[in-house]
Amino acid sequence: MKELQQMNIQYAIKGEVKTRLAEILPLLTKEKLNMLAGNYEIKGRSKLKKQELADAVQAAIVDVRELNMALLLATSKEWELLQKLLSVPYLQDDAMLPGAYFFLMNTGLFYSFYDQDKLYYVLPEEVKEAYAKVVGPTLLKERERIQHVGTYILAAMNLYGLCPFEQFIAIYNAQNEEQLDEAEFTRVSELLTRREQSWHVADGRLIADYYDNDNQEELEELLANVADKPYYIPSKQEFLQYAEYGYYEETPQLAGLEQYILQYLCKDKGLVQDLISEIQFNCSMGRPIEEIMMGFEDRKIEIPTREQLEMVIHLVINVYNNTRMWSNAGFKPVELGSDSPGADPIRNIVPLKQQQAVSAKVGRNEPCPCGSGKKYKKCCG
Numbered sequence: 001m002k003e004l005q006q007m008n009i010q011y012a013i014k015g016e017v018k019t020r021l022a023e024i025l026p027l028l029t030k031e032k033l034n035m036l037a038g039n040y041e042i043k044g045r046s047k048l049k050k051q052e053l054a055d056a057v058q059a060a061i062v063d064v065r066e067l068n069m070a071l072l073l074a075t076s077k078e079w080e081l082l083q084k085l086l087s088v089p090y091l092q093d094d095a096m097l098p099g100a101y102f103f104l105m106n107t108g109l110f111y112s113f114y115d116q117d118k119l120y121y122v123l124p125e126e127v128k129e130a131y132a133k134v135v136g137p138t139l140l141k142e143r144e145r146i147q148h149v150g151t152y153i154l155a156a157m158n159l160y161g162l163c164p165f166e167q168f169i170a171i172y173n174a175q176n177e178e179q180l181d182e183a184e185f186t187r188v189s190e191l192l193t194r195r196e197q198s199w200h201v202a203d204g205r206l207i208a209d210y211y212d213n214d215n216q217e218e219l220e221e222l223l224a225n226v227a228d229k230p231y232y233i234p235s236k237q238e239f240l241q242y243a244e245y246g247y248y249e250e251t252p253q254l255a256g257l258e259q260y261i262l263q264y265l266c267k268d269k270g271l272v273q274d275l276i277s278e279i280q281f282n283c284s285m286g287r288p289i290e291e292i293m294m295g296f297e298d299r300k301i302e303i304p305t306r307e308q309l310e311m312v313i314h315l316v317i318n319v320y321n322n323t324r325m326w327s328n329a330g331f332k333p334v335e336l337g338s339d340s341p342g343a344d345p346i347r348n349i350v351p352l353k354q355q356q357a358v359s360a361k362v363g364r365n366e367p368c369p370c371g372s373g374k375k376y377k378k379c380c381g
Contacts, residue, residue, distance in 0.1 A: 232330030
């Protein structure tokens with residue numbers, strides 16, 4: 001609680017709460033005013049005196065077009081916060097997450113104050129007045145549409161990693177009565193990228209921001225892998241679950257691996273859940289088995305016998321083969337099958353041996369049980 005409060009304090013104005021924009025903006029540093037002016041692309045801002053800068057920023061904040069844009073882009077949680085603040089002079093809350101208001105603060109619609117060891121949040125009166133002029137049935141309908149398309153984009157990025165425009169539009173139209181054409185999609189995606197997103201557009205595709213300038217080779221590899229594959233398209237209900245941050249399908253194979261680790265290797269449930277989440281992610285990215293197994297070593301979870309190591313690797317391979325992968329356009333390796341183009345399930349690398357372990361540990365110079373052909377110390381060990 002104290003740490004959260006300290007995080008919020010660093011973004012707050014120190015002193016008595018003010019509720020009018022004309023009083024709040026002069027309290028900001030010139031650096032902060034310049035940042036707001038930059039966000040609104042105010043020309044000649046570097047030459048303005050502080051009060052002139054504050055006046056220019058205020059005019060931009062309450063401009064009908066700019067406010068309309070900000071309201072269309074606000075997430076559902078940001079929208080809920082706005083609704084709370086509309087009906088009160090300020091809101092006192094010492095436990096608000098900074099991520100809930102960063103966008104609103106960076107558009108100048110929202111301010112926080114720290115006074116007498118308490119945190120207060122304000123939607124300025126001028127903003128409330130402008131809000132009343134802007135918000136109506138037309139904006140609310142457009143906002144709902146933009147947010148819905150944005151939710152679909154998030155789901156597509158989490159499930160596929162990349163998705164051509166035509167494929168995305170086809171998925172959306174198959175699951176929604178109100179159809180989406182390329183012109184509207186282009187307009188909405190351009191609008192959404194006016195604020196920071198976890199994805200971007202390039203070469204007629206939606207691309208997850210995992211692929212930045214440092215790993216373009218991985219992107220090229222992904223493009224090659226999905227070139228001849230169909231896209232896995234779940235039901236609307238299942239598809240939209242992928243819009244939730246960190247969501248993945250909790251398969252019986254994942255549950256089996258987690259249960260085995262908890263029963264035989266580690267009793268720390270939180271640590272094991274973190275490991276399972278990492279294994280799932282690495283499998284979804286098609287990482288090699290030796291890299292996936294490094295998660296155990298990183299968390300100092302020991303696998304004491306050869307028999308247990310073989311069992312763990314067998315369970316991990318089952319997870320791998322039953323995980324939805326970006327390189328398979330959302331399909332699991334077992335769903336594509338060995339006859340499908342590009343399918344790459346891992347099969348029978350580790351035979352299950354129903355026998356006693358002959359030694360307490362696998363020798364570091366012995367062949368690794370994962371079947372890589374490397375020595376244990378150079379692979380899973």
